[in-house]
Amino acid sequence: MLTGCSPVFLLVILGVGIGSWMFGDHTGARITGLLAIIVFLAYFALLNWTAQNRQKQESATPREKDLYQEITGPHDDGARREPFTEDDRAEWRNYLKTEGKILWFGVAGLLLALLYLTLKN
Numbered sequence: 001m002l003t004g005c006s007p008v009f010l011l012v013i014l015g016v017g018i019g020s021w022m023f024g025d026h027t028g029a030r031i032t033g034l035l036a037i038i039v040f041l042a043y044f045a046l047l048n049w050t051a052q053n054r055q056k057q058e059s060a061t062p063r064e065k066d067l068y069q070e071i072t073g074p075h076d077d078g079a080r081r082e083p084f085t086e087d088d089r090a091e092w093r094n095y096l097k098t099e100g101k102i103l104w105f106g107v108a109g110l111l112l113a114l115l116y117l118t119l120k121n
Contacts, residue, residue, distance in 0.1 A: 045103035
């Protein structure tokens with residue numbers, strides 16, 4: 001069951017375990033776990049940011065050929081193709097923008113939690 005949120009929780013547990021082993025106290029373990037998840041989320045937030053910038057660059061340049069999306073199913077040979085329409089592009093841009101907001105909100109929230117833990121001790 002390594003789908004969904006499991007890798008995130010495993011990363012936090014790994015960070016807490018390494019922090020506990022390295023520093024020997026609960027605060028160091030918590031801070032290491034938070035740093036591990038912050039780096040993980042920041043990496044994906046930056047990937048999202050580059051995808052958004054690529055979308056902006058592609059929308060500014062004229063298209064030479066129309067992109068196609070594969071339509072596949074369990075009994076499909078993968079030969080069917082449908083054009084990637086402007087509605088699909090708009091939906092993809094909206095998805096990237098929403099996902100980016102969620103990722104950066106998570107990074108900011110975790111940084112605030114890290115700051116709180118650091119100042120508390």
